[in-house]
Amino acid sequence: MSAAYAQLHQLLKHLYHAEQLLEHGPRRIVAAQNKVAAAEQACVDQKEQIQLLKKAADQNSLNLKSREADIQKLTGQLNQASSNKEYDIIQAQISAAKAGDAELEDKILSLFSQIDEATEELASRQEQLDLAKQKSSDVAAEVKEKEPGLKAEVSRLTAEIEQVEKAIPGGESNSAYKRLRASMGPSALALVDDGFCSECNTGATQQDVVRMNLGEFVLCRACGRILYQVGHEAS
Ligand SMILES: [Zn+2]
Numbered sequence: 001m002s003a004a005y006a007q008l009h010q011l012l013k014h015l016y017h018a019e020q021l022l023e024h025g026p027r028r029i030v031a032a033q034n035k036v037a038a039a040e041q042a043c044v045d046q047k048e049q050i051q052l053l054k055k056a057a058d059q060n061s062l063n064l065k066s067r068e069a070d071i072q073k074l075t076g077q078l079n080q081a082s083s084n085k086e087y088d089i090i091q092a093q094i095s096a097a098k099a100g101d102a103e104l105e106d107k108i109l110s111l112f113s114q115i116d117e118a119t120e121e122l123a124s125r126q127e128q129l130d131l132a133k134q135k136s137s138d139v140a141a142e143v144k145e146k147e148p149g150l151k152a153e154v155s156r157l158t159a160e161i162e163q164v165e166k167a168i169p170g171g172e173s174n175s176a177y178k179r180l181r182a183s184m185g186p187s188a189l190a191l192v193d194d195g196f197c198s199e200c201n202t203g204a205t206q207q208d209v210v211r212m213n214l215g216e217f218v219l220c221r222a223c224g225r226i227l228y229q230v231g232h233e234a235s
Contacts, residue, residue: 006228006230
Protein backbone atom coordinates (compact mmCIF):
# COMPACT_ATOMS: atom_id res chain seq x y z
CA MET A 1 0.00 0.00 0.00
CA SER A 2 2.75 2.41 0.96
CA ALA A 3 4.49 1.56 -2.32
CA ALA A 4 1.31 2.55 -4.16
CA TYR A 5 1.39 6.02 -2.53
CA ALA A 6 5.06 6.42 -3.47
CA GLN A 7 4.26 5.37 -7.03
CA LEU A 8 1.25 7.68 -7.13
CA HIS A 9 3.41 10.57 -5.92
CA GLN A 10 5.98 9.94 -8.67
CA LEU A 11 3.30 9.63 -11.35
CA LEU A 12 1.62 12.87 -10.23
CA LYS A 13 4.98 14.64 -10.37
CA HIS A 14 5.62 13.34 -13.90
CA LEU A 15 2.12 14.29 -15.01
CA TYR A 16 2.55 17.78 -13.59
CA HIS A 17 5.86 18.16 -15.42
CA ALA A 18 4.41 16.93 -18.75
CA GLU A 19 1.41 19.26 -18.38
CA GLN A 20 3.69 22.20 -17.61
CA LEU A 21 5.73 21.52 -20.75
CA LEU A 22 2.54 21.20 -22.78
CA GLU A 23 1.23 24.54 -21.51
CA HIS A 24 4.62 26.17 -21.83
CA GLY A 25 4.75 25.52 -25.62
CA PRO A 26 1.99 27.94 -26.70
CA ARG A 27 3.31 30.56 -24.25
CA ARG A 28 6.76 30.31 -25.84
CA ILE A 29 5.18 30.77 -29.30
CA VAL A 30 3.29 33.88 -28.15
CA ALA A 31 6.42 35.33 -26.50
CA ALA A 32 8.44 34.79 -29.70
CA GLN A 33 5.67 36.37 -31.80
CA ASN A 34 5.57 39.37 -29.46
CA LYS A 35 9.30 39.84 -29.99
CA VAL A 36 8.79 39.82 -33.76
CA ALA A 37 6.02 42.43 -33.44
CA ALA A 38 8.24 44.64 -31.23
CA ALA A 39 11.15 44.32 -33.69
CA GLU A 40 8.81 45.22 -36.58
CA GLN A 41 7.58 48.28 -34.70
CA ALA A 42 11.18 49.32 -33.97
CA CYS A 43 11.88 49.26 -37.75
CA VAL A 44 8.73 51.25 -38.54
CA ASP A 45 9.69 53.86 -35.91
CA GLN A 46 13.20 54.12 -37.30
CA LYS A 47 11.94 54.54 -40.88
CA GLU A 48 9.67 57.36 -39.70
CA GLN A 49 12.62 58.97 -37.93
CA ILE A 50 14.69 58.83 -41.14
CA GLN A 51 11.80 60.36 -43.12
CA LEU A 52 11.59 63.24 -40.63
CA LEU A 53 15.34 63.87 -40.85
CA LYS A 54 15.23 63.80 -44.66
CA LYS A 55 12.31 66.20 -44.71
CA ALA A 56 14.20 68.60 -42.41
CA ALA A 57 17.32 68.35 -44.61
CA ASP A 58 15.24 69.07 -47.76
CA GLN A 59 13.54 72.05 -46.13
CA ASN A 60 16.86 73.50 -44.98
CA SER A 61 18.39 73.00 -48.44
CA LEU A 62 15.45 74.90 -49.93
CA ASN A 63 15.96 77.70 -47.39
CA LEU A 64 19.64 77.83 -48.28
CA LYS A 65 18.83 78.17 -52.00
CA SER A 66 16.36 80.94 -51.36
CA ARG A 67 18.92 82.79 -49.23
CA GLU A 68 21.48 82.42 -51.99
CA ALA A 69 18.98 83.98 -54.38
CA ASP A 70 18.48 86.81 -51.87
CA ILE A 71 22.23 87.41 -51.70
CA GLN A 72 22.43 87.52 -55.49
CA LYS A 73 19.60 90.00 -55.59
CA LEU A 74 21.27 92.18 -52.91
CA THR A 75 24.58 92.00 -54.74
CA GLY A 76 22.81 93.36 -57.85
CA GLN A 77 21.32 96.17 -55.75
CA LEU A 78 24.77 96.93 -54.33
CA ASN A 79 26.00 97.84 -57.82
CA GLN A 80 23.11 100.24 -58.28
CA ALA A 81 23.43 101.91 -54.85
CA SER A 82 22.92 105.67 -55.20
CA SER A 83 24.67 106.70 -51.99
CA ASN A 84 27.34 105.46 -49.59
CA LYS A 85 24.73 105.13 -46.90
CA GLU A 86 22.55 102.92 -49.10
CA TYR A 87 25.64 100.94 -50.12
CA ASP A 88 26.52 100.31 -46.44
CA ILE A 89 22.97 99.21 -45.60
CA ILE A 90 22.93 96.68 -48.48
CA GLN A 91 26.43 95.49 -47.58
CA ALA A 92 25.25 94.85 -43.99
CA GLN A 93 22.26 92.90 -45.30
CA ILE A 94 24.55 90.77 -47.47
CA SER A 95 26.87 90.04 -44.48
CA ALA A 96 23.91 89.03 -42.32
CA ALA A 97 22.56 86.75 -45.06
CA LYS A 98 25.98 85.12 -45.52
CA ALA A 99 26.34 84.50 -41.77
CA GLY A 100 22.91 82.84 -41.83
CA ASP A 101 24.05 80.71 -44.78
CA ALA A 102 27.01 79.28 -42.86
CA GLU A 103 24.69 78.32 -40.00
CA LEU A 104 22.27 76.67 -42.41
CA GLU A 105 25.06 74.76 -44.12
CA ASP A 106 26.22 73.41 -40.74
CA LYS A 107 22.67 72.41 -39.91
CA ILE A 108 22.28 70.59 -43.23
CA LEU A 109 25.60 68.74 -42.77
CA SER A 110 24.56 67.72 -39.26
CA LEU A 111 21.21 66.44 -40.60
CA PHE A 112 23.01 64.39 -43.28
CA SER A 113 25.21 62.76 -40.67
CA GLN A 114 22.14 62.05 -38.51
CA ILE A 115 20.49 60.42 -41.55
CA ASP A 116 23.58 58.20 -42.01
CA GLU A 117 23.52 57.13 -38.36
CA ALA A 118 19.78 56.53 -38.41
CA THR A 119 20.16 54.42 -41.58
CA GLU A 120 22.82 52.27 -39.91
CA GLU A 121 20.55 51.86 -36.90
CA LEU A 122 17.72 50.80 -39.23
CA ALA A 123 19.97 48.12 -40.77
CA SER A 124 20.78 46.79 -37.30
CA ARG A 125 17.08 46.80 -36.33
CA GLN A 126 16.25 44.92 -39.54
CA GLU A 127 18.87 42.30 -38.62
CA GLN A 128 17.23 41.98 -35.18
CA LEU A 129 13.88 41.55 -36.90
CA ASP A 130 15.23 38.78 -39.15
CA LEU A 131 16.70 37.01 -36.11
CA ALA A 132 13.41 37.33 -34.20
CA LYS A 133 11.48 35.90 -37.17
CA GLN A 134 13.89 32.98 -37.45
CA LYS A 135 13.66 32.32 -33.71
CA SER A 136 9.87 32.50 -33.81
CA SER A 137 9.62 29.95 -36.59
CA ASP A 138 12.15 27.67 -34.82
CA VAL A 139 10.14 27.85 -31.59
CA ALA A 140 6.86 27.12 -33.40
CA ALA A 141 8.43 24.11 -35.15
CA GLU A 142 9.94 22.79 -31.93
CA VAL A 143 6.69 23.15 -30.00
CA LYS A 144 4.74 21.47 -32.79
CA GLU A 145 7.24 18.62 -32.88
CA LYS A 146 7.12 17.99 -29.13
CA GLU A 147 3.36 18.35 -28.68
CA PRO A 148 2.19 14.87 -29.80
CA GLY A 149 4.75 13.14 -27.56
CA LEU A 150 3.77 15.25 -24.56
CA LYS A 151 0.06 14.65 -25.17
CA ALA A 152 0.68 10.91 -25.39
CA GLU A 153 2.68 11.05 -22.16
CA VAL A 154 -0.12 12.93 -20.41
CA SER A 155 -2.69 10.30 -21.45
CA ARG A 156 -0.38 7.43 -20.49
CA LEU A 157 0.32 8.95 -17.07
CA THR A 158 -3.36 9.77 -16.52
CA ALA A 159 -4.29 6.13 -17.21
CA GLU A 160 -1.54 4.84 -14.91
CA ILE A 161 -2.61 7.23 -12.15
CA GLU A 162 -6.19 5.98 -12.42
CA GLN A 163 -4.92 2.45 -11.84
CA VAL A 164 -2.70 3.34 -8.87
CA GLU A 165 -5.43 5.51 -7.30
CA LYS A 166 -7.43 2.32 -6.74
CA ALA A 167 -5.15 1.65 -3.75
CA ILE A 168 -6.69 4.62 -1.94
CA PRO A 169 -9.53 3.57 0.38
CA GLY A 170 -12.97 4.76 -0.73
CA GLY A 171 -15.29 7.19 1.04
CA GLU A 172 -13.82 10.04 3.08
CA SER A 173 -10.21 9.12 2.21
CA ASN A 174 -10.92 9.19 -1.49
CA SER A 175 -12.70 12.54 -1.39
CA ALA A 176 -9.87 13.98 0.73
CA TYR A 177 -7.40 12.72 -1.87
CA LYS A 178 -9.40 14.27 -4.72
CA ARG A 179 -9.65 17.58 -2.90
CA LEU A 180 -5.92 17.65 -2.09
CA ARG A 181 -4.92 16.69 -5.62
CA ALA A 182 -7.17 19.36 -7.12
CA SER A 183 -5.68 22.09 -4.95
CA MET A 184 -2.06 20.96 -4.66
CA GLY A 185 -1.33 18.67 -7.59
CA PRO A 186 1.66 16.40 -6.93
CA SER A 187 2.23 18.20 -3.65
CA ALA A 188 -0.88 16.47 -2.24
CA LEU A 189 1.41 13.69 -1.04
CA ALA A 190 4.46 13.93 1.19
CA LEU A 191 7.13 11.38 1.90
CA VAL A 192 7.89 10.79 5.56
CA ASP A 193 11.64 10.88 5.78
CA ASP A 194 13.25 9.74 9.02
CA GLY A 195 9.96 10.29 10.84
CA PHE A 196 9.31 13.80 9.50
CA CYS A 197 6.94 15.11 6.83
CA SER A 198 9.29 16.12 3.99
CA GLU A 199 7.02 19.03 3.02
CA CYS A 200 6.51 20.77 6.37
CA ASN A 201 9.09 19.06 8.56
CA THR A 202 6.56 18.10 11.24
CA GLY A 203 7.27 14.83 13.02
CA ALA A 204 4.83 11.98 12.45
CA THR A 205 3.45 10.44 15.65
CA GLN A 206 4.14 6.84 16.58
CA GLN A 207 0.52 6.10 15.80
CA ASP A 208 0.87 7.69 12.32
CA VAL A 209 3.92 5.52 11.66
CA VAL A 210 2.06 2.36 12.69
CA ARG A 211 -0.89 3.29 10.48
CA MET A 212 1.40 4.12 7.55
CA ASN A 213 3.09 0.75 7.97
CA LEU A 214 -0.34 -0.81 7.67
CA GLY A 215 -0.80 1.13 4.42
CA GLU A 216 -3.58 3.26 5.86
CA PHE A 217 -4.59 6.67 4.60
CA VAL A 218 -2.75 9.08 6.91
CA LEU A 219 -2.76 12.88 6.72
CA CYS A 220 0.00 15.11 8.10
CA ARG A 221 -1.34 16.78 11.26
CA ALA A 222 0.37 20.05 10.34
CA CYS A 223 0.11 20.52 6.56
CA GLY A 224 -2.71 18.07 5.78
CA ARG A 225 -0.84 16.20 3.04
CA ILE A 226 -1.18 12.45 2.49
CA LEU A 227 1.81 10.85 4.20
CA TYR A 228 3.67 7.77 3.05
CA GLN A 229 6.90 5.98 3.85
CA VAL A 230 9.13 3.97 1.59
CA GLY A 231 10.73 0.69 2.49
CA HIS A 232 8.19 -0.08 5.23
CA GLU A 233 5.88 -2.37 3.35
CA ALA A 234 3.08 -3.89 5.38
CA SER A 235 3.30 -7.62 5.17
ZN1 LIG B 1 3.36 17.99 6.59
